[in-house]
Amino acid sequence: MAKFYYGGQAVMEGVMMRGRASAAVAIRKPDQSIYLYEEALNPRLYQNRLFRLPFVRGLLLLWEMLVLGTRLMTMSANIATGAVNPDDPTTSPPTLDNAQPGMDGLRPLDGEASPASKSDDMAPPQIGGVTLAITLMISLGFAILVFFLAPLFIASLFHIQAGGDWLNLVIEGAVRLLLLIGYLYLIGRFPDIQRVFGYHGAEHKAINAMEQGAPLDIPHVRSASRVHTRCGTGFLLIVMVVSIFVFAFVGTPSLPLKVLSRIVLVPVVAGISYELMRLGAANYRFRIVRWLLAPGLALQGLTTREPDDSMIECAITSLKRVMQRDGQAVLGGEENESAGEAAPLLPYDKSAHAARVL
Secondary structure, X not given: OOOOOOEEEEEXXXXXXXXXXXXXXXXXXXXXXXXXXXXXXXXXXXXXXHHHOOOHHHHHHHHHHHHHHHHHHHHHHHHHOOOOOOOOOOOOOOOOOOOOHHHHOEXXXXXXXXXXXXXXXXXXXXXXXXXXXXXXHHHHHHHXXXXXXXXXXXXXXXXXXXXXXXXXXXXXXXXXXXXXXXXXXXXXXXXXHHHHHHHHHHHHHHHHHHHOOOOOOHHHHHOOOOOOOOOHHHHHHHHHHHHHHHHHOOOOOOHHHHHHHXXXXXXXXXXXXXXXXXXXXXXXXXXXXXXXXXXXXXXHHHHOOOOOHHHHHHHHHHHHHHHHHOOOOEOOOOOOEOHHHOOOOOOOOHHHHOOOOO
């Protein structure tokens, strides 16, 4: 069986983790208790040989994480702010009971902390369908505009004939990198985002502790590093570099064609960048790889904060759940935990997950 790499992301007052079979999010409620929600991942997406090809698999995983992250970020914001109380039987938490399987490839499961989430009589408030599509289009459009089109227009103001195409591409890439660093620095000034970055650090610590074979308890996870080689922040830096080489193949067409190329080639850049990040993480033991990845790890200083114990607890909770669902033994707490302790979910064919992973 291919080695599986656990991963996740920070949400509002919580952490989402992705396993082989499911994704789980642990959210800190206003009363400081934790709401745990779990959702199955559709294995059929990974059974197709096409979707397991290098470059293609990265695009599939990135799209899945984008859609899943957007939906669970909305859920976490509603629960963390008290807009929705998952323990109130008169309201439904924003679980994903009406997920759009054709769009994001997810199959919903029950949220364990709320009787209302299991009710067939109430339609839970959620982000899905048209709303989800619009949200994703706006998010992707903003990212392409700021980090791909804006650098192109800014670099065109400094177009240098003597340096050739490569010099102009380097200028464009430098502008792109400066915009990324500036953006991360500015949003990191907001208190709410600083807390999200704290949960981001907790997610990294939990994954690092698990991959090092340490028990998943607060003392051991707290001592782990808050930077990780497979972090999305490092991925963004790889994208900045790869885009220079990919856009070099476009040459020097007219400005409209350049603009079109920056949009159309984004999936190509993302697919190549994912494979490079995966390759680098798998070979981190080599000194030259550590040198190459060092800038990406340093950039995580902008997107992570040292988490407190309550943040670490959320990361541990969600990671333990997806590991238990996958049948993985979990070290931590007063005793070792196994898959048998995971709460029952709606039926799905778990055997289909066994060997069909990226």
